[in-house]
Amino acid sequence: MALKFYNTLTKRLEEFYTINPGEVRMYTCGPTVYDYAHIGNFRTYIFEDLLRRYLKYKGFRVVQVMNITDVDDKTIRRSREEGVSLKDYTSRYTEAFFEDIDTLRIERAEFYPHATEHIGDMVALIQKLIKNGYAYEVQGSWYYDVSKFKGYGKLSGVKLDELKPGARVSADEYTKEEVHDFALWKAYTPDDGGVFWETPLGKGRPGWHIECSAMSMRYLGNHFDIHTGGVDNIFPHHENEIAQSEAATGEKFVNFWLHSAYLIVEGEKMSKSKGNFYTLRDILKRGYDPVVVRYLLLSSHYRQQLNFTFSGLDAAKSSLFRIWDFIDNLGRIELDLPHNPEVDTIIETASSGFTTSLDDDLNISGALGALFNLVRRINRLISSGSLGRDDARLVLEKLSDFNRVLDIFPRENAPIEDWILEMIKKRDKARKNRDWETADRIRDELQKKGIMLQDTPKGTVWKKR
RNA sequence: GGCGGCAUAGCCAAGUGGUAAGGCGGCGGUCUGCAAAACCGCUAUUCACCGGUUCAAAUCCGGUUGCCGCCUCCA
Numbered sequence: 001m002a003l004k005f006y007n008t009l010t011k012r013l014e015e016f017y018t019i020n021p022g023e024v025r026m027y028t029c030g031p032t033v034y035d036y037a038h039i040g041n042f043r044t045y046i047f048e049d050l051l052r053r054y055l056k057y058k059g060f061r062v063v064q065v066m067n068i069t070d071v072d073d074k075t076i077r078r079s080r081e082e083g084v085s086l087k088d089y090t091s092r093y094t095e096a097f098f099e100d101i102d103t104l105r106i107e108r109a110e111f112y113p114h115a116t117e118h119i120g121d122m123v124a125l126i127q128k129l130i131k132n133g134y135a136y137e138v139q140g141s142w143y144y145d146v147s148k149f150k151g152y153g154k155l156s157g158v159k160l161d162e163l164k165p166g167a168r169v170s171a172d173e174y175t176k177e178e179v180h181d182f183a184l185w186k187a188y189t190p191d192d193g194g195v196f197w198e199t200p201l202g203k204g205r206p207g208w209h210i211e212c213s214a215m216s217m218r219y220l221g222n223h224f225d226i227h228t229g230g231v232d233n234i235f236p237h238h239e240n241e242i243a244q245s246e247a248a249t250g251e252k253f254v255n256f257w258l259h260s261a262y263l264i265v266e267g268e269k270m271s272k273s274k275g276n277f278y279t280l281r282d283i284l285k286r287g288y289d290p291v292v293v294r295y296l297l298l299s300s301h302y303r304q305q306l307n308f309t310f311s312g313l314d315a316a317k318s319s320l321f322r323i324w325d326f327i328d329n330l331g332r333i334e335l336d337l338p339h340n341p342e343v344d345t346i347i348e349t350a351s352s353g354f355t356t357s358l359d360d361d362l363n364i365s366g367a368l369g370a371l372f373n374l375v376r377r378i379n380r381l382i383s384s385g386s387l388g389r390d391d392a393r394l395v396l397e398k399l400s401d402f403n404r405v406l407d408i409f410p411r412e413n414a415p416i417e418d419w420i421l422e423m424i425k426k427r428d429k430a431r432k433n434r435d436w437e438t439a440d441r442i443r444d445e446l447q448k449k450g451i452m453l454q455d456t457p458k459g460t461v462w463k464k465r
Numbered sequence: 466g467g468c469g470g471c472a473u474a475g476c477c478a479a480g481u482g483g484u485a486a487g488g489c490g491g492c493g494g495u496c497u498g499c500a501a502a503a504c505c506g507c508u509a510u511u512c513a514c515c516g517g518u519u520c521a522a523a524u525c526c527g528g529u530u531g532c533c534g535c536c537u538c539c540a
Contacts (some may be wrong), residue, residue: 009498011469029540030540031540032538032539035491037540038540040539040540041539041540042540043540044540047540072538074538075537077506083480135481156468156469156535156536157468157469158467158468158535158536159467159468171538179537181537182537182538183537183538205486207538208538209538214514228540229540230539230540231469231470231534231535231540232534232535232539232540233539233540234469234535234537235468235536235537236536236537236538237537237538237539240537240538259540260540261470261471261534262533262534262535262540263540264533267532269533269534296477299477299478299488300477300478301478301479303470304470304471304478305470305534307477309476309477311476311477311490312476312489314489315476315477315488315489315490316477316488316489317489318488318490319477319488319489322488322489323503325501325503326503327501327504327505328502329502351539353486357479362480363479364482365477365478365479365480365484365485365486365488366479366480366486368478368479368487368488369478369479369486369487369488370486370487371487372486372488373486373487373507375533376487376504379502379503379504380503380504380505382503382504383495383496383503383504383505393532395535412478425492431498433467434498436498436499439498440498440500443499443500443501452501452502453500453501454500454501454502455497455498455499455501456501457502
């Protein structure tokens with residue numbers, strides 16, 4: 001079955017194709033490093049991680065670019081408030097961003113260009129737009145003349161004559177000629193402090209949209225395969241990127257536009273004023289394993305609004321334990337049995353269910369369903385004693401294969417703790433003496449500390465729950 | 466006002482014409498010294514509501530209701 005994606009540009013499910021055979025070039029809108037990223041941001045990054053990993057799973061070579069926006073109104077304002085340089089300020093949150101994506105097992109992109117390191121590319125792009133007649137200057141700032149670009153609105157469906165000024169912006173704040181025109185280059189103002197570049201366009205700093213056009217084309221060429229982001233980026237950001245890029249090059253910019261839906265928290269839009277605003281760090285402080293957060297964000301379809309709740313996190317944790325326990329149990333099998341052909345059937349069914357689902361616009365629910373069906377069917381064989389050691393290894397290999405896409409195991413390695421082993425030894429002695437009272441007391445004590453004991457034929461094992 | 470999305474069990478969530486995947490939770494049972502894990506059985510005659518098309522609809526069409534998002538820098 002062919003790989004298909006829902007393309008925001010055509011508003012249809014489309015069979016995926018690449019410009020260069022076997023290679024996918026993709027641009028994923030990255031963070032503005034003015035604060036810690038929140039779980040809504042990570043919902044999008046996890047979707048992009050799934051996309052990237054699945055493309056690789058399908059055998060494509062992937063070149064992914066994710067921008068780091070390290071100059072904008074917010075970064076400038078906050079760094080000035082703190083009295084530190086823009087660079088010092090943004091590098092703190094850039095580092096935090098990379099720590100967080102590592103924590104969530106988000107695979108690294110090939111390139112993470114910083115906006116401030118590509119001012120020259122942006123200036124050159126703006127000059128091209130000036131030359132092609134798409135830009136005009138007002139009081140040292142340069143604006144894009146939206147009326148000049150015929151295709152404006154093709155991504156978002158926005159029609160220019162229907163755009164009305166939003167309540168959030170008072171029109172007199174702007175010197176541009178039309179309310180829907182947008183800044184390519186912003187003239188220096190005293191509010192910018194020490195943040196400015198002296199360029200042929202004048203003294204100032206870039207607008208927001210231009211960086212993504214400049215950096216994506218710099219690393220991926222004028223025309224590339226996939227561009228992604230959150231739905232909120234469709235308009236105006238991505239619409240403007242298309243306008244800038246295509247007006248400058250005369251070529252089609254991107255073939256596939258993929259957008260992830262919003263994340264809400266406990267049924268409401270996440271916002272600081274509602275007190276339901278969470279960074280990754282806030283969640284981890286509550287004692288959740290990062291991979292549980294990964295699983296929750298991963299386990300529902302990217303175009304489906306995701307309701308993030310703490311009871312959902314608990315459910316995600318239980319689901320993961322089903323998989324982790326399954327893996328542990330497979331590793332303990334020592335039966336020496338001939339190959340059971342039913343194992344092949346189970347593996348093949350799961351395998352094709354996994355790829356058929358993901359081929360269908362990354363239908364992760366179907367893929368996980370295939371995985372859990374395998375878990376249940378193999379557990380059945382384990383229960384009936386008809387799964388041997390070699391077959392168990394085959395199953396583990398298939399799980400590792402799936403895990404190239406999912407990356408949900410192994411669990412963080414819990415260090416072996418001597419005091420726990422001591423307690424287990426004491427309990428074993430009690431059990432041998434059939435002193436169940438002591439044995440159970442020890443088990444309860446450990447349980448209170450989050451240590452779960454399991455008595456298996458091979459002895460007692462423990463795990464953190 | 467314009468544009469777009471969504472409504473499936475207690476919760477999460479697939480399924481877009483052929484008779485409701487999967488996970489969590491719950492209940493009963495098997496195993497176990499007791500547990501845990503696992504297994505077995507049960508947990509939506511029904512897919513927001515009302516009409517229509519069809520041999521057949523959660524799936525298509527029309528309408529109603531409810532929720533949500535975007536509309537100038539928020540993933």
